[in-house]
Structures are given as C-alpha cells and as structure tokens.
Amino acid sequence: MARHQVTATVNGDAVEFLCETGETLLEVLRDELNLTGTKEGCGTGDCGACSVTVDGRLVCSCLVLGVEAEGRSIETIEGMAVGADLHVLQRKFLEHDALQCGICMSGILIASRSLLERNPDPTESEVRFWLAGNLCRCTGYHKIVEAVLDAAREMRGA
Amino acid sequence: MSEMRYEAPTTLAAAVVLLSETMGSARVLAGGTDLLIQMRAGRISPELLIDIKGIPEMTSILVENGCYRVGAAVTGMQLIEHEAFAKEWPGVIDGVKLIGSIQVKGRATLGGNLCNASPAADSVPALIAAGAVVSIIGPAGGREVAVETIATGPGRTSLARGEIVTSILLPRRTPYCGDAYLRFTPRTEMDIAVVGAGVSLTLDEQGFCRQARVALGAVAERALLVPEAAAALIGTRVDAAALERLAAAARAASRPIDDKRATREFRLKIAGVMAHRAAEIALERARRRN
Amino acid sequence: MSTMIKYEEKELKVVGTRPRRPDGVDKVTGRARYGADYKLPGQLIGKVLRSPHAHARIKSIDTSEAEALPGVKAVVTRDDFPDLAVEYAAAGELTINFHDVTRNMMAREKVLYDGHPVAAVAATCESIARAALKLIKVEYEVLPHVIDVVAAMQPDAPLLHEEQYTEGVKPRPEKPSNIAKRLEFKLGDVEAGFLLADVIIEREFNTKPVHQGYIEPQACLASYTEDGQAELWTSTQGHFVFRAQCAKLLQMDISKIRVTPTEIGGGFGGKNNIYNEPLAIALSRKSHRPVKMVMTREEVFRATGPTSGGNVKVKLGATKDGKITAAQAELSFQAGAYPGSSVSPASMCAFTRYDLQNVLVVGFDVTCNRPKVAAYRAPGAPIAVFGVESVIDEMAKKLGLDPIAFRLKNAARAGTQTYYGVKFGPIGYVETLEAARAHPHYSVPLGPNQGRGIATGFWFNIGNETSATLNINEDGTVTLMLGTIDVAGGSRAAMAMMVAEELGIAFDRVRPHIGDTSSLGFNFITAGSRGTFSSGMASVVAAREAIAKLRARVARIREVPLEAVVWQDGQARPAEASPHQFVPMSLADIAKVAGKTGGTIAGHAEINAQGAGPGFGTHIVDVEVDRQTGAIKILRYTVVQDVGRAIHPAYVEGQLQGGAVQGIGWALNEEYVYGADGILANPGFLDYRIPVASDLPFIDTVIVEVPNPNHPYGVRGCGEVPIIAPLAAIANAVENATGIRFCELPMSPPRVLHAMDKAAGKE
Structure with missing residues (x-):
C-alpha cells in the first residue's frame, strides 16, 4: 500500500x-x-x-x-506544559476543579489557550461561545468557564 | 483494496488537469470538514484527493477593481479575522461564524461550504443576499456565475466535470449598506440551520430602501433567492408593515420538508421570523454605515 | 452480614477541604490513559458487523469470504458462544439476564434493533477489518418492528419475543406480549384517598429515550493466551462485574480473567454493561493475538444503552388546604430489545418526596425494537418525577399555594413511611426546600416572557459489596487500593481524604489507586451514588484496622498494654492519665521499624456496606421563551441538595452542576429520532444535541448537610439526585412563562411553538 x-x-x-x-x-x-x-x-x-x-x-x-x-x-x-511548569490554564483547571472524567480536557485546554492568545480578556459569553465546539458531559461547563476566566486574569497580570 | 491517491497541485492549471483527467472519482479537498466525514462514513471512496490549499489564488483575499476576491480555499477563521472585509460585509461574516465550531471554521472554506451544496449551508444565503459572483475554472477555461446558481440540490452543483470554484467576488460596500444573516437552531452553536435567512439592503439618504436582496436556507432543496421578499422592502423605510410583507413573502417562497431536524410546519413558521429579524439587523447596520 | 458505621461529629482537618485531585495532573497533561489509549505488541483491531434492520430473523450468516481476506485473523458469530439459560444477576441499579445478555452481545435467532451485533472480525488493521465486515453475508427475513412504548403494548403489536408472557399478572396471560412485567407498589387505599380530595388532577406525560452521552466511546483491549488465561483492559464502571459477566458468557473460570479498569471518560450508568469485551476475548482466543476494539460514536448511539422513553400517567388528589390525599401513577417504560428497564426504581422514586397515606404505582417493562436500555444517572427517576412534579406544581397553582409551601406541607421527613417499604431516618428534604425558599434566586423579579419553576428529586443511594486495602509504606506514606471505579466525580480523592482524616496525616501522604480485579476482593459497580459512601466506608474500615495494628505494634515495641496506646494526630501516644507513659511514635517512626518488628502493616476491608442515606434536592430555574420561535433559554439555575456531608465540596458542586445540565439537555433537546424504517436517524453529536457551553448560564449550588447517621463521615451520595428535578423544574418554569403545561419531552422549539400557537388559536 x-x-x-x-x-x-x-x-x-x-x-x-x-x-x-x-x-x-x-x-x-x-x-x-x-x-x-x-x-x-x-x-x-x-x-x-x-x-x-x-x-x-x-x-x-x-x-x-x-x-x-x-x-x-x-x-x-x-x-502545553514546559518541563515541570504547567501552563497557567492547566494550573487553573486544577485549582478550580474544572475537570471530572477528563476525556474532553486536552481539547478544552488547547482550545482555551487558542482563545486567550487571540483575546486576553474574554467575557464569560465569549468563553462559552469559543468553547461551544468542545463537549463536556460531566461538569456542566461551570468550573471550566471559571477556570478560563481566572487564567485570563492571571495571564493579563490583573 | 483500492488505494486513494493524494495530490497537492500548486497551480490552478495543474488542478484542472488532475480533476478532468482522472478516470475514476476525484474530489477536491479544501477544508475537508465535509469530505472527511463522508469518507469516514463510507459514503464516498474517491480514488484521488486534490488538495487545493497550495494554490495561492485559492487561499488569498484580494481587493481588485472595487471588489473583494475571496479565494475558495480561504478558511472561515481567515475571513472572520479580515477586519476590513468583516466591517463591510458583516452579514457574510454572520453566516461564516455559524459554520460549525471554531475548530471547524479553522478548516472549513467558503468554497467548500458552497460546493458541498447543503441546503442548510450557513454562508450561502448570506452570499446570495450579498450578490456574490463565483469564479470557476475548468477544462474549457474560466467563467463567472451568480452564487445562487452553484447548488442545484442536496450535494449537487451546476459545475461541469473538471470545473473548480476558484474564488468568490463581492463588491466593496458604499455608505448606507447593511447585510445580516440569522439562522434558527435548537442549540446556540454546533447545529445545522433549521432555517437561515440572509438580507442585504441599501438605503438612500432619506432612509428609503433602494436595493435589497433576500435569501433563505434550509427551506428548499437549495438556498433560495427570494425577490418577492426583497420587493417588500424596496421603496419603503423598512417599517413594520414592510417587514411583515417581507416575512409573508419569505414564508410563501419556502417549500421545506419534515426531517430529523425539524418539521415542515415549524420551518414555514420561522422562515418569516428569521427573514424579519435578519432584515432588522441589516437595517440597523445600514443606518450605522454612513 | 452487612457493615454500617455510625456517624460521629468530630473536628475535621481534611474532610470538607478542597485539595487537588490525584488524577488531576495526568488529566490536564494528556497522560491519563483511557480505554482507547492502551495497546499491546501484535494487537489486532476488532470491528463489529451490525444489523441494518430494526427487526429480522437471521436465516444464515456466511463468513467465509471475510475469513479468506488477507489480514483477517478471526471472525466470530453466535456459533462461537454458548447459549445461556435464564439466569439473573445484578448490574448496577438494573438486573440482567444472561439468556438476554449473550443475545444482546451477539444476535442469535433474531436481530432486534438497528445496530444489533451479528458478527465480529479481528484483522491486522482497521481498514482490513472494515473491508472484512462488508464480505460477511447475512440473510435476513425482515419482520415488522415497533419503536414506541405505547404502540408496543398493544395486543396486535409486532412481537419481539415469542416466549415472553407478562410477569406479575394473575392468571398467567394466554398470549405472549411485549409487556415483560407488571409491577405494583401500594400503600393505603387510593380510591378512598381520592374520595377525600377537593381537587383531583390527572395528566399523561411522554418522554423520549436519551443517551448517557459520555464523550469516550466504549473501548477495550483483550489478550487471551494459550493457557486459557485472559487479560482485559476496558473503560468500565465495574470491572469485577465485567469479569463475572465475561466468565459466564465465555464459560471461563473467574480466576482466569483479570480486568484492569482504564481511566473512564464518562459513564453515567452507560458503562455498567459489557458490549465488546467478550467479543474481544473471543476474537483473541481465536486469533492468538491481542485484540483491541473501540466503538465509533455512531456505534455508541446505535447499540449502547440509552435510557428508556416512558409514558407516565399521574393522578393526584388534595384537599383545599393543601394536603395530598391520594397519589397514583402508571409508568410504561421502554426496555429496548430485552426486558429490564429502570421502571422499578422509577416507580419507587415517583412520589417518595412526600409523606403520603394512599399511593398506588403500577409499572410496565416493555420490550421494543431499540437498543437494550442501560442505567442513566438515577435510572428512571427523572422520567417518573417529570410527570409527578409537574402535577404537584399544577396542584399548588390550582390551590393558590406557593409551590414550595405546598411541597413543605406534604414533605417526607424522618419517620415517613414510604410506599416501597423503607421508613425514613433523618433526611434533609425539608432543609433543601427551606434553603431554596430563602435563596435570593427564588424571589428576584422576572421580566416579560420569563418564568420560574421549581421541582424536587429523591434518590435512594446504595451501598453494597466493597473492598479496600491500605498499605503503610516503609516511609510512613500510605497507598490506598480501591475497587470502585472513580467514574470522574473525584471519589479517589474523597477516599484518600477520609483515610488521611482517620490516620491523622496530610492528604498528600495518602495515594489512592484503583486496583485491578486481582488486587482486591469483589467490588460492585460504581452505580447508584455508592462510590464515596461504600468505598469511603471500606476505606475507613481498612484505616481503622491499620490503626488497631499500629497501636498493637507500638504496645509491643514500647512494652506497654494495648489500652495504654491511643492513636491521635498521626501518632501512637500514651493514653491520657495512663500509668504507662512512653515516647510517642509517628506513622513514619513505626513504618521505619515495622519490618523488623513483625512485618509491614496494612488494613483491609471486605464489606457489604449498608445504610446509604436517601438524598433529596430542590431546583430553581428561570427560563425565557421566544414566542416567535419556541426557543427556551435557561437564564438562571440553582441546585440545592442534601448530600449528607460533602467530603470534597468542589467535587460535590461538580456533581450537582453536571447532573443538572444533563437534566437540562433531557428537558430541552435530547432525543432519539427514528425513521419509519426503525433506523436511528441521529446517531451523532451533531443531531443528538447535548448542551454546549454557550447554551448555559452558571449553575449555582447550595450544599445542604444533614449527615447520614450510618456513615462515619455522614456521606449520603450525591451524583444522581441532581438529574431528577430539572425536567419538571423547566416544564414548570415554561408553564409559568407561557401558561402552557408541557407534558411531552423534549421541549424542543418545534413542540413549544406548536403548543403556543395552538393555545393562541393560531392553529
């Protein structure tokens, strides 16, 4: 072949x-x-x-x-992580307990990073629409959205 | 098992040769967001994939002779991020923004959305309303046609064997112009349009509608241009009565079916609602562009 | 013998805090290994040929061309598996029958649904396996089919099982029927109760089957060796039960199968059942190579369990002053291709939130040409409660009572006799209602086209067989081996927290793992909200056993009587006021000398945990209805739930939020759509519409803690209750916004618009 x-x-x-x-x-x-x-x-x-x-x-x-x-x-x-240093998003997802089964996690983290590269200060609604292509059946997205917003805050130095 | 070949030509001429000279089935690979799904499901098994993303004309957004020329393989995200275009054609952008997730739009192309010929394609009613013209190249040379003539039915196009859509032309916008596309889906995202409506209109300085085009998606075997709906707006101030007539004309032009996504009855009802709401947004945009 | 440990009020250092989950870093870095991530040298890929018909007799299967295809190493059909007699076993909340399980795994006489397996192949790569499926020739005699539950109950309906006579009916029926079973729960006298009522409401409800919708498709890898041993890696909610089922289906000794559970990418009841596992072992046995089988999303939808669709009739009587006098319901549930729906737990949950004198619930378990249903989070309860809580709401409105006040007036409390048998001990239903009423959400004003609804839910929670082992390592750290799958809620962390609390050490000194079937005694499936309750109890038992051994060891080392040694703050210390004082020894001190002083110290538990505490929740939801399109937007959502005790509050919140959102999906858009041909029309995430992030607001949570007296830390279980109330809560909110009561799910835009237009006289 x-x-x-x-x-x-x-x-x-x-x-x-x-x-x-x-x-x-x-x-x-x-x-x-x-x-x-x-x-x-x-x-x-x-x-x-x-x-x-x-x-x-x-x-x-x-x-x-x-x-x-x-x-x-x-x-x-x-x-995504550099050596022992987790990316801010990875750390914030852990801090906010924003994962359960974790099968969607890789995709959601990669998508979230892509969002914050383009839009360092997204609104809740912008996070939700950007991540609409990433299904999560466990969390109801609540803690995921919180984690992304918090990561954005930290990355902006706010 | 038969082998599937892959070619990535770098010129339009080479692509046309490949497409017209392949004996078996050849498919153009642009974003692949429809093609790969069909291949995976076993619905198609082409012998040759022609990846057109290496052809410069296909992937660029140019301004020429007062027009935007958008390559057929320009992705949704590329177009959304083109600030000048997005400002002039917000309705086309409305449609493009609804082609699947951010991930899908990172791959899906304008030409693909058109040539996949789904009656529910989100960018197509917006492009029809915008009066877009499509450039085609084929074994017999090039031609240009109105965008609404491309799709002829679900999965069927008017392209001849060996022909490829190369770009889509839209005029630069003048003041008092506005367009909008709106669709209805049960979810806010990740859905196929149950009904889509694109409206483009031009006002005069007194606020009367001088030109209008209205198109509907997912209410027939292909996206429809609805001149009767546009006529309801032309010459009016796009007031409540005109919008009601527009909605009635949109409903009258619709000939939807029952399927897994919605009932015929439902589609008929909201065809008018979507056209009405899209026209209001287009009007608001036209008023702001002076 | 069962195990119960009394709740003790005590000062807590670890329980109730929010440490990082042990599986966290692996999951955010992509290291965590799920079912499809395992591979073995030389592995083959297995694929399944599935029925293209809803109902057909298999006349013949010819696999010869497939077997001849280069690269194909094995093909199995019904002929490769022994037929099994009727024999029942527990699998999660539902009961299975091996006669049916073997047929569902691989069709024998007939195919009973679109997607029913008829053959499986193992080949050197996926494309060859797929090509081989196309070469298998199956001759079918297509039979008439029936999809809808009410249609399937009709006497002239196409019959799935010619030998199925309705159980629970006397005398035994003369004709076979799709109604597999009739069951009844009764308390008092409903007829007399209705005579006492001033107001009687009767309504009929219908719901569609919905899928668990886990994002990880079923995946397994099997390796059968020539000495008759099998190893299996699979994404499962219960590896011990899977082992037992594979052993039965393949006629192997249980000891010859070792199942290692992979990290699980969601289950929600849908991974309580075997599908490809026995096929993979059989293909491996036949090919002498490891075989990996991963379902496609389409296969997941077509052939793994959705939950039932149901027809629910509710009749409720109440006096003018708001006292319920009688409650009656008839529940007809689709079981799918084989009997065994969740109609029994649904029947038991229907009215259980209320203290009632007169109740009659009749349930029917009905076979039809759909995939065999599986458990889905609080199996069956949402379907029954959608009807009941809708009628409760309507009754409150009719009586002019606030919906929470009406519920409080009739609420179940400690001492309430349920109609299914149990008398409630301490429960927190009233507390959830009162917390909901006090929540600002309940009183904030609404705008035009907006409505507010409330509804409540009850789930038993369960215990059952559970094992745990705790090893004190050489450095005084602890390895905790668990046998209940952490189905994602974070139960691993919760168990480690309880062990840390017991031992008086820091959380990060305890490392929990889920053991394979060879590392522990039997563990029942993680189902019924039993994980943290039962494995928590087992972990505490194991910790206490270890502490007893630690004390004994120190008594020996320090040469003092056992009573002189107490365990406190992670140390063996002299008991206060004891004449035998000695230098305390920490866990690390003891561990260091353990080997030389009698050997390693460990604690074990092999228990049947009982005394699970019933859980109750009250939900408040605000919606906005688009009157022109019928679209419903969830504006605000609050979940109030009694969880007994939240070991890790963030994970409890996660359960409440996730459960509520699954309920929102069920209420609004999720449904199985069948064509007239009996073929599933929407086997994918594009047209099976689970909620996406942009559909939802934040989900507020209020954790109520009324400790379960029968658990050392008061745990009740919390995973299932939150999916029960959303269906009715949203329907009640839509009624509040539009004046129209929706008795049919999903409340998708076409249905809502149709109903509004009808009410407005536009149709």
Whole structure:
C-alpha cells in the first residue's frame, strides 16, 4: 500500500511519519507518534476532544489528513506544559476543579489557550461561545468557564 | 483494496488537469470538514484527493477593481479575522461564524461550504443576499456565475466535470449598506440551520430602501433567492408593515420538508421570523454605515 | 452480614477541604490513559458487523469470504458462544439476564434493533477489518418492528419475543406480549384517598429515550493466551462485574480473567454493561493475538444503552388546604430489545418526596425494537418525577399555594413511611426546600416572557459489596487500593481524604489507586451514588484496622498494654492519665521499624456496606421563551441538595452542576429520532444535541448537610439526585412563562411553538 512520507513539527520536535491518504492527523498522532493525549470522541468534528493547533490554527485533528501535515507545526496537549511548569490554564483547571472524567480536557485546554492568545480578556459569553465546539458531559461547563476566566486574569497580570 | 491517491497541485492549471483527467472519482479537498466525514462514513471512496490549499489564488483575499476576491480555499477563521472585509460585509461574516465550531471554521472554506451544496449551508444565503459572483475554472477555461446558481440540490452543483470554484467576488460596500444573516437552531452553536435567512439592503439618504436582496436556507432543496421578499422592502423605510410583507413573502417562497431536524410546519413558521429579524439587523447596520 | 458505621461529629482537618485531585495532573497533561489509549505488541483491531434492520430473523450468516481476506485473523458469530439459560444477576441499579445478555452481545435467532451485533472480525488493521465486515453475508427475513412504548403494548403489536408472557399478572396471560412485567407498589387505599380530595388532577406525560452521552466511546483491549488465561483492559464502571459477566458468557473460570479498569471518560450508568469485551476475548482466543476494539460514536448511539422513553400517567388528589390525599401513577417504560428497564426504581422514586397515606404505582417493562436500555444517572427517576412534579406544581397553582409551601406541607421527613417499604431516618428534604425558599434566586423579579419553576428529586443511594486495602509504606506514606471505579466525580480523592482524616496525616501522604480485579476482593459497580459512601466506608474500615495494628505494634515495641496506646494526630501516644507513659511514635517512626518488628502493616476491608442515606434536592430555574420561535433559554439555575456531608465540596458542586445540565439537555433537546424504517436517524453529536457551553448560564449550588447517621463521615451520595428535578423544574418554569403545561419531552422549539400557537388559536 502506498504510503506518504511526511515531515512535520510536533510540539517543537521534528517528526517524520508514514501514513495512508485516508489516515487522519488524529490517527497519526495517536497511533504513529504515540501522542495519545489527543482523544477521539466522535470522529466527525462535533465534540472537540481531538483539538490541536496546526500552524497556530485551532482545528479538530479528526478532520485533517495526516498527509496535510507536511511542513506544518502541530501543537498538542503534550506540549502545553514546559518541563515541570504547567501552563497557567492547566494550573487553573486544577485549582478550580474544572475537570471530572477528563476525556474532553486536552481539547478544552488547547482550545482555551487558542482563545486567550487571540483575546486576553474574554467575557464569560465569549468563553462559552469559543468553547461551544468542545463537549463536556460531566461538569456542566461551570468550573471550566471559571477556570478560563481566572487564567485570563492571571495571564493579563490583573 | 483500492488505494486513494493524494495530490497537492500548486497551480490552478495543474488542478484542472488532475480533476478532468482522472478516470475514476476525484474530489477536491479544501477544508475537508465535509469530505472527511463522508469518507469516514463510507459514503464516498474517491480514488484521488486534490488538495487545493497550495494554490495561492485559492487561499488569498484580494481587493481588485472595487471588489473583494475571496479565494475558495480561504478558511472561515481567515475571513472572520479580515477586519476590513468583516466591517463591510458583516452579514457574510454572520453566516461564516455559524459554520460549525471554531475548530471547524479553522478548516472549513467558503468554497467548500458552497460546493458541498447543503441546503442548510450557513454562508450561502448570506452570499446570495450579498450578490456574490463565483469564479470557476475548468477544462474549457474560466467563467463567472451568480452564487445562487452553484447548488442545484442536496450535494449537487451546476459545475461541469473538471470545473473548480476558484474564488468568490463581492463588491466593496458604499455608505448606507447593511447585510445580516440569522439562522434558527435548537442549540446556540454546533447545529445545522433549521432555517437561515440572509438580507442585504441599501438605503438612500432619506432612509428609503433602494436595493435589497433576500435569501433563505434550509427551506428548499437549495438556498433560495427570494425577490418577492426583497420587493417588500424596496421603496419603503423598512417599517413594520414592510417587514411583515417581507416575512409573508419569505414564508410563501419556502417549500421545506419534515426531517430529523425539524418539521415542515415549524420551518414555514420561522422562515418569516428569521427573514424579519435578519432584515432588522441589516437595517440597523445600514443606518450605522454612513 | 452487612457493615454500617455510625456517624460521629468530630473536628475535621481534611474532610470538607478542597485539595487537588490525584488524577488531576495526568488529566490536564494528556497522560491519563483511557480505554482507547492502551495497546499491546501484535494487537489486532476488532470491528463489529451490525444489523441494518430494526427487526429480522437471521436465516444464515456466511463468513467465509471475510475469513479468506488477507489480514483477517478471526471472525466470530453466535456459533462461537454458548447459549445461556435464564439466569439473573445484578448490574448496577438494573438486573440482567444472561439468556438476554449473550443475545444482546451477539444476535442469535433474531436481530432486534438497528445496530444489533451479528458478527465480529479481528484483522491486522482497521481498514482490513472494515473491508472484512462488508464480505460477511447475512440473510435476513425482515419482520415488522415497533419503536414506541405505547404502540408496543398493544395486543396486535409486532412481537419481539415469542416466549415472553407478562410477569406479575394473575392468571398467567394466554398470549405472549411485549409487556415483560407488571409491577405494583401500594400503600393505603387510593380510591378512598381520592374520595377525600377537593381537587383531583390527572395528566399523561411522554418522554423520549436519551443517551448517557459520555464523550469516550466504549473501548477495550483483550489478550487471551494459550493457557486459557485472559487479560482485559476496558473503560468500565465495574470491572469485577465485567469479569463475572465475561466468565459466564465465555464459560471461563473467574480466576482466569483479570480486568484492569482504564481511566473512564464518562459513564453515567452507560458503562455498567459489557458490549465488546467478550467479543474481544473471543476474537483473541481465536486469533492468538491481542485484540483491541473501540466503538465509533455512531456505534455508541446505535447499540449502547440509552435510557428508556416512558409514558407516565399521574393522578393526584388534595384537599383545599393543601394536603395530598391520594397519589397514583402508571409508568410504561421502554426496555429496548430485552426486558429490564429502570421502571422499578422509577416507580419507587415517583412520589417518595412526600409523606403520603394512599399511593398506588403500577409499572410496565416493555420490550421494543431499540437498543437494550442501560442505567442513566438515577435510572428512571427523572422520567417518573417529570410527570409527578409537574402535577404537584399544577396542584399548588390550582390551590393558590406557593409551590414550595405546598411541597413543605406534604414533605417526607424522618419517620415517613414510604410506599416501597423503607421508613425514613433523618433526611434533609425539608432543609433543601427551606434553603431554596430563602435563596435570593427564588424571589428576584422576572421580566416579560420569563418564568420560574421549581421541582424536587429523591434518590435512594446504595451501598453494597466493597473492598479496600491500605498499605503503610516503609516511609510512613500510605497507598490506598480501591475497587470502585472513580467514574470522574473525584471519589479517589474523597477516599484518600477520609483515610488521611482517620490516620491523622496530610492528604498528600495518602495515594489512592484503583486496583485491578486481582488486587482486591469483589467490588460492585460504581452505580447508584455508592462510590464515596461504600468505598469511603471500606476505606475507613481498612484505616481503622491499620490503626488497631499500629497501636498493637507500638504496645509491643514500647512494652506497654494495648489500652495504654491511643492513636491521635498521626501518632501512637500514651493514653491520657495512663500509668504507662512512653515516647510517642509517628506513622513514619513505626513504618521505619515495622519490618523488623513483625512485618509491614496494612488494613483491609471486605464489606457489604449498608445504610446509604436517601438524598433529596430542590431546583430553581428561570427560563425565557421566544414566542416567535419556541426557543427556551435557561437564564438562571440553582441546585440545592442534601448530600449528607460533602467530603470534597468542589467535587460535590461538580456533581450537582453536571447532573443538572444533563437534566437540562433531557428537558430541552435530547432525543432519539427514528425513521419509519426503525433506523436511528441521529446517531451523532451533531443531531443528538447535548448542551454546549454557550447554551448555559452558571449553575449555582447550595450544599445542604444533614449527615447520614450510618456513615462515619455522614456521606449520603450525591451524583444522581441532581438529574431528577430539572425536567419538571423547566416544564414548570415554561408553564409559568407561557401558561402552557408541557407534558411531552423534549421541549424542543418545534413542540413549544406548536403548543403556543395552538393555545393562541393560531392553529
């Protein structure tokens, strides 16, 4: 079976992998690169559990082909903390007890970071609409929204 | 098992050659947010994917001859973040903003939303109301058509074999113009339009409506341009009576179906409501743009 | 023998605080391993062929072409599993029957719903496995189907089970029926009670099946070796019960199966049941390779348990001054393809919030051509209570009483005799009603098209078989091994907190883990809000056993009598006023010498925890109704609940918020939509509309604490109560806003607009 040889950057590291045309970036991350922090909840872009950024753009990795990653820079949950230093969002999610089962967490953290990069001072409503593509069945979103707003405050130095 | 090939041409000409010369089924891959789902569900199994995102004309937003030329592979988020465009065509942006989540809009393209030919596509009624023109290239050369002629039914387009939509043209806006798109969905986000309505209008200095275009989504087999609804506004101050006539015309033009997302009865009722509300927003925007 | 430990009021250092959860860092860094994250060398991928029909007889299955496809290593069908006789077992709140479980796992004579498994393959990769499914030829004789519960109860309805005669009816019916069972709960004399009533209200309600909607699809990995041993990694709410079921279905010894529970990505009752697990083991047995099976979201919707849809008839009588004289209900629940819906707990929860003299509840368990239902958070109760709390609200209005005042007048209290048997001990229902009435939310003015509703919920909470082991490590830290799955609420942390409290040490000195089935005695499923109650009790028992051993050890080391040694603040100290004084020894001091002084110290518990405390909640909701579109917006929401004692208040709040939001989804938009062909039309998150962040406001919570006298820290359980009240609370709020009573769920915009237009005479 013909496979594509793809070179990309994942969390700052150069990677090379082989994939079939139909293989998604999500499958590549999980099965080829062993980065299983990115989750599949639906495979149709409806739940956001597989959120990653590609060249800084927030996407569902289940809706991107692995072969499209050629030359791109991909960031996943595994790259969010720097050494022992959790990202402010990761820390705030823990402080606010904003997670339960955690299956949606990687996607929500990546999406939240993407929001705060563009909008350092979001309103509650802006947080809720930005995260509408990330389903969480456990928390009712209450503590998630609180954690994002608090992280934004801290990152602004307010 | 058959192998699926992948090509990423860097010129329009190469894309056209690939698309027209492939013997089996070839599909254009833009954002992939519809295509990948169809492939995964086994509804389609193309032999060739032609990724058009490496073609510069496809991915740029240009201003030329008093027009915006938006590449067919420009993503939703790219367009939303284009401040000048967003200011001039807020209604088109309303529609684009509703194409799925932030994640989906990071990939989904204007050309894809159009050529997927869903009757419920959110950007399409807004583009129809805006009077957008579509540039197409194919084996026989290029042509330009009105955006409402692209989709002919669910999943069906008027594109000939080998043809690709390359860009979408919208005029620069003048004062006293406003547009809006509004849809109804049970949830606030992550939903498919049950009914969508796009309205674009131009006022004169006295506040009378000189031009108007009204389009409806999800009320027929494709998005509809509804001249009768526009006629209800033209020549009026877009007052309550005119808006009522607009709503009635929108309802009259709708020919929806019952499906898993809503009933025919419900769609008929809210087609008028959505057109009415969208017109009010467009009016407000037109008044502010002077 | 069962275990109960009395509640003691004492000064608390750890319980009631909000430490970080032990699973937290793993979950925010992507390290936590869920079902689909496990892999083994040489593993195959397993996929399931499912029925495309709602109801059909299987005439033949030909797998030969699939087996011949290169890369296919095994195919299994009904022929690979023994038929099983009728035999019942407990699985969460619902009872299962192995005769049916084996058929639901892999169809035998007939397929009974769209998505019913008919064959499974294991291949070297997913694309080959999928291709192999297409090569399996199944010949069906399509039969007429029935989806709706009321339709399924009709005498001429298409019959799912030719040998099913309604149980609980005397004399035994002569004809088979889709009604599997009739059950009845009775107290006093309802007829006499209705004669005493000044006002009688009768209403009929209908709800649609809704799915648990966990974000992690079912996933498992099985490895069967040539010596007849199997290992299984799976996302489950009850690994011991899964082990027992796999053993039965595959005719293996329980000791030969070891189940390791993975981190679970949500369950809510939906992961109480086996689906792919026995198939994966069977495929592994046949292929001699590990087999991994992960469901797609579509498979989750088509083939795993939603909860029942129900038809609920309620009749309520009350006197002019607001005393309920009689309460009657008839509940008909869809069981799906096989009997065993939640109609029994639903019947028991229907009126239990009230102190009533005359009650009659009749329940029907009805089979129909849908997936076999599974438990969903307070199984069945929301369906029954939607009807009852709607009628309670209407009655209050008719009598001119404030809805909370009317409920208080009839509220269950300590000493109330329930109609299902139990007499209540101390309960906190009245306290929740009073806290709700005092909450500012209850009195803030409403705007136009806005309405406020309240409703209440009750859930039993349960205990059951539970084991725990606590090891004092060499450095005096503690490893706590638990056997109840932390279904995400944070129960691991709660158990470690109770152990830290008992031992008098800091929370971070106790590390809790969920053990596999070989590391502990049997543990029942985490269901019924039992986790923190029962595993908490087991952890306390284990801690106290360890403390007894620690005291004995110190008595020996210090050469003093046992009575002279007390355990206090993490140390063995001389008892006050004891003649035998000695230098205290901390946990670390003892641990350091434990090996040389008699060996490591551990505590164990293998108990059947009993004495779970009933939980009650009162919800307040404000809605705004768009009169032109029928859209309902939730403006404000407050949950008030008696949880006994909140071990970790933030996790309790999380349960209350999450439960309420699931109830909001159930009330407003979630439903299974079937076409006339009996095929599920919305098996995905796009058209099965669970609430998204932008649909919701913040969910306020008020924790009421009326301790459960039968738990050392007063725990009642808190996970299930919050999903019960939202359905009726929202319906009551919509009635308050529009004057229209909605008796049908979901209150989706088309339904709401239709009803408003009808009421306005527009239709």
